[in-house]
Amino acid sequence: MDIIVNLPIFLGVAAFMEGVAWALHKYVMHGFLWVLHEDHHRTSERRLQKNDLFALFFALLSFLLIYNGLLRYHVPPAHQGHSLQAALGLYAAHHQSASRTPQHHYQGG
Secondary structure (H helix, E strand, O other): OHHHHHHHHHHHHHHHHHHHHHHHHHHHHHHHOHHHHHHHHOOOOOOOOOOHHHHHHHHHHHHHHHHHHHHOOOHHHHHHHHHHHHHHHHHHHHHHHHHOOOOOOOOOO
């Protein structure tokens, strides 16, 4: 019975976060936080980039949602945290593969 309630929450938040991730990338990362995202679009031998701070922030947010939900026996935040983790993981995997193609570069903003 739980899956009837939990699966739609998970899928709904994951789908919503795809849109949020797209908007964040276009308007925030390529906008006022370009200073943190810029090195992601440059060839570098460095293992870590300033852009990795975005991943750290969203990983922390996801962890806190999951932890808070499980600690307080309150399921929705935990599902939101798992959904955020899944959606942003998929987005990151797609964006990393897209950034390896020559046509992916800064388009202004």
